[in-house]
Amino acid sequence: MSNSDQSYFDSEEEIQEQENNPELIKTNEIVEDSDSDSDSEDDVPISQRRTKLNSTTSSISDATLINDKINSHSSSSSDSDSDQPLSKRMPNNNSSQKILDPKKRKIKKESKTTATNESSDSEDDIALSKRRKTTPLKKVKKEIKTEIKKEIETEIKREIKREIKTEEPKKATKRTRVKKEEDDEKPSKKKKTTAKVKEEKVSKKKKKEEEEDEVFRWWDNEKEDDSIKWTTLEHQGPYFPPEYVSHGIKMKYKGEPIDLVPECEEVANFYAQVIGTDWGENPTFRKNFFKDFLKVIKKKQPNCPIKKFEDCDFTPLTEYFTEQKEKRKAMTKEEKEVIKKEKQEIEDKYGWALLDERKEKVGNFRIEPPGLFRGRGEHPKTGTLKYRVYPESVTINIGKNAKIPEPPEGHKWGKIIHDNTVTWLAMWKENVNDSFKYVWLAAGSSLKGQSDFKKFEKARELKKHIGKIREEYTLELKDKLMATRQRATALYFIDKLALRAGNEKGDDVADTVGCCSLRYEHVTLEPPNRVIFDFLGKDSIRYYNEVEVSKQVYKNIEIFKRAPKKEGDMLFDRLNTTILNKYLQKSMKGLTAKVFRTYNASYTFQEELKKTVKNSTMNEKLLAYNRANRQVAILCNHQRAVSKNHSDQLKRIQDKILTSKYQRYLVSKEMLELDPTLKKKKPELGRLSRGITKEFIKSYEEKELEKKKAKLERDNEKRKIDGKELLTLEDMEKAKRQPSMERLQKQYDTLSKRIKAQQVLLIDKDENKATALGTSKINYIDPRISAAWCYKYDVPIEKIFNKSLRNKFKWAVEVDENFVF
DNA sequence: GTAAAGACTTGGAATAATATTG
DNA sequence: CAATATTATTCCAAGTCTTTAC
Numbered sequence: 001m002s003n004s005d006q007s008y009f010d011s012e013e014e015i016q017e018q019e020n021n022p023e024l025i026k027t028n029e030i031v032e033d034s035d036s037d038s039d040s041e042d043d044v045p046i047s048q049r050r051t052k053l054n055s056t057t058s059s060i061s062d063a064t065l066i067n068d069k070i071n072s073h074s075s076s077s078s079d080s081d082s083d084q085p086l087s088k089r090m091p092n093n094n095s096s097q098k099i100l101d102p103k104k105r106k107i108k109k110e111s112k113t114t115a116t117n118e119s120s121d122s123e124d125d126i127a128l129s130k131r132r133k134t135t136p137l138k139k140v141k142k143e144i145k146t147e148i149k150k151e152i153e154t155e156i157k158r159e160i161k162r163e164i165k166t167e168e169p170k171k172a173t174k175r176t177r178v179k180k181e182e183d184d185e186k187p188s189k190k191k192k193t194t195a196k197v198k199e200e201k202v203s204k205k206k207k208k209e210e211e212e213d214e215v216f217r218w219w220d221n222e223k224e225d226d227s228i229k230w231t232t233l234e235h236q237g238p239y240f241p242p243e244y245v246s247h248g249i250k251m252k253y254k255g256e257p258i259d260l261v262p263e264c265e266e267v268a269n270f271y272a273q274v275i276g277t278d279w280g281e282n283p284t285f286r287k288n289f290f291k292d293f294l295k296v297i298k299k300k301q302p303n304c305p306i307k308k309f310e311d312c313d314f315t316p317l318t319e320y321f322t323e324q325k326e327k328r329k330a331m332t333k334e335e336k337e338v339i340k341k342e343k344q345e346i347e348d349k350y351g352w353a354l355l356d357e358r359k360e361k362v363g364n365f366r367i368e369p370p371g372l373f374r375g376r377g378e379h380p381k382t383g384t385l386k387y388r389v390y391p392e393s394v395t396i397n398i399g400k401n402a403k404i405p406e407p408p409e410g411h412k413w414g415k416i417i418h419d420n421t422v423t424w425l426a427m428w429k430e431n432v433n434d435s436f437k438y439v440w441l442a443a444g445s446s447l448k449g450q451s452d453f454k455k456f457e458k459a460r461e462l463k464k465h466i467g468k469i470r471e472e473y474t475l476e477l478k479d480k481l482m483a484t485r486q487r488a489t490a491l492y493f494i495d496k497l498a499l500r501a502g503n504e505k506g507d508d509v510a511d512t513v514g515c516c517s518l519r520y521e522h523v524t525l526e527p528p529n530r531v532i533f534d535f536l537g538k539d540s541i542r543y544y545n546e547v548e549v550s551k552q553v554y555k556n557i558e559i560f561k562r563a564p565k566k567e568g569d570m571l572f573d574r575l576n577t578t579i580l581n582k583y584l585q586k587s588m589k590g591l592t593a594k595v596f597r598t599y600n601a602s603y604t605f606q607e608e609l610k611k612t613v614k615n616s617t618m619n620e621k622l623l624a625y626n627r628a629n630r631q632v633a634i635l636c637n638h639q640r641a642v643s644k645n646h647s648d649q650l651k652r653i654q655d656k657i658l659t660s661k662y663q664r665y666l667v668s669k670e671m672l673e674l675d676p677t678l679k680k681k682k683p684e685l686g687r688l689s690r691g692i693t694k695e696f697i698k699s700y701e702e703k704e705l706e707k708k709k710a711k712l713e714r715d716n717e718k719r720k721i722d723g724k725e726l727l728t729l730e731d732m733e734k735a736k737r738q739p740s741m742e743r744l745q746k747q748y749d750t751l752s753k754r755i756k757a758q759q760v761l762l763i764d765k766d767e768n769k770a771t772a773l774g775t776s777k778i779n780y781i782d783p784r785i786s787a788a789w790c791y792k793y794d795v796p797i798e799k800i801f802n803k804s805l806r807n808k809f810k811w812a813v814e815v816d817e818n819f820v821f
Numbered sequence: 822g823t824a825a826a827g828a829c830t831t832g833g834a835a836t837a838a839t840a841t842t843g
Numbered sequence: 844c845a846a847t848a849t850t851a852t853t854c855c856a857a858g859t860c861t862t863t864a865c
Contacts, residue, residue, distance in 0.1 A: 780831090
């Protein structure tokens, strides 16, 4: 970071500086006379302050507005409001960002939507309370285990004979679970099971035990000291990617095919595979790649004529890889099966570790293959060649008495250590940024689970201190000492806006900042009390937020930005994360800046969840959940690029809605024909919704006609075979029987329901276009809040936690519905 | 006390797997 | 049943924060 600011802010004490450094006098004057300021705003209770802040924050307030709208919408079940253009109702925060963003971000291929399950609302057939209480025994005895296994086996043998013999009980469990989900809620077309319901129910309980009997229930007895992570540790070491094998395809240089030794060819491949993506166009990427390409050439093939990037033609290679991709896609089932099996074998061997005699899953047991470094944002090293890692540079961490895994043939391990104060199994140093890479246990492992648990407990601990901390920093906002004042202001932002701490970074990485590393140009003031943040945060994701702050904070920023400070200078020149965290430790043991993010995320989530309507449908509950999740994601600024075809997707759904509406209109017209008096009772009948234009009707009718014709053709085909006479469209019309009022009403209701569901989906999808929910769900929201919510509102946990989340959070799902974060 | 090393969490994108649709 | 859409998983970069070295 620039140290220029350092030159005029050298000493610690304000008073000293005032004497020694004339440039600071102005600043100090303000600091002193601002002593008299009082900040009435900060006297407002914390809980209210947050909402207050939200309502003044553009992005958040927009979202809240939508919330209100949707809530009223879903409860009143009127669909008219959806006719309003969606864009108006959405927080346009992101779109403006995209335009303003000086650094181009990659465009994503595809958008993801929230998991708004279009499933029926029927509840699980087992009472939730009961299911929860089937807490398994701590250690199920071997005999019981095999007994259960047998039972399951007999139960599902019929359909999955093959699998059950070769696979772990895990697989069987999965099966039953799928089945369960099906009969629970999914009106899924797939009904692959013929097993009897009774059997299933029995299996459910057994399965539960079976599933957890091997689980180490560390959360039952917490241990205080966790500096020792394990006593025994066995594993197979990491898995190395296969050596490069030449494909014999030649790239061209100056139009001529050129021979490359495998080492060079491999590097050329890396670039060839990036052509057609943004990386291929990125000048820094190209430059770095080519520099390293030349380096490899010089070393491995000095007589190679390649000198200039412009004369290189990688397209033959690119084509080859496209071809390969297609081939892979076109593989037969059997071929795919073989590959899958090989993959499974590797996983079986390397994917597990024995930690204190317990089998635990290894997360990333694969050594990263060589390639071109894909640094994000404007990373100066993007495109740099990442070397192949050999065992010689890998350190193995393993138990003293454990068998040391065999390194790949002809190789030796770099180092073997037995450090039980760390959790990694293997480690190596990567060449691009000189950083370490580790092999760790998976997210569902006990070690990870324990620290996850600790993290949330720490955040809950903060809850006890937050009042005092807020009081203190509010006071310190007016402190005479510049350093203190900066610290307080920074903390205010970290607390209110969930900013990251903001460590200082070198200049060989992308220029991104967090709170402590904010610079002059990242914060602008707008009288009377608006602060505009605009900077690139982690992963070069833009943070843009307009916030109304207290007078004191506004004033402070004004002071911190005062000349001679200019663009490029640190806003908080007296502060860094070490100072801040040291201060925080005083308020609470182990407190650091990041805990605020966890705390505020979980707390916000819990508060937002209170908006769930008790007796709403499953879809509505899930929408409420997602919405709470989304508020947290917005708070934490978890973004994703809007997919290219997002608007197409919306249009398609809107079209579906219109179609349904039109169909409903047609039905209602028939109803009126049957009973004209209905119009009085239900004036909405026979009314055409807005948005249904003549063009729409025309295209709809055309499509319908097409369908009818197609059906007719099919029918006639059959009739031909049967020797019956052929029909015409008119015949078909005639054949339709006159529907009864009852039938029509039913149709009408079905369509209404469908429309509503589609609209919920539409809103959810659009609200979500630029927000990534995953990160907050995985890392910031205490899973116990989610679990408690599920129990309280009778939502099966599977609806909100997928398999890996359930596994990761298995320590959390045992809370009762009264859990409070 | 400061910088570098080290270990761990957090983050979005890429890719694989699965579900839905035409 | 193939094409497409959606969701889950994997990948690995980029943060935070602690410890160690000087």
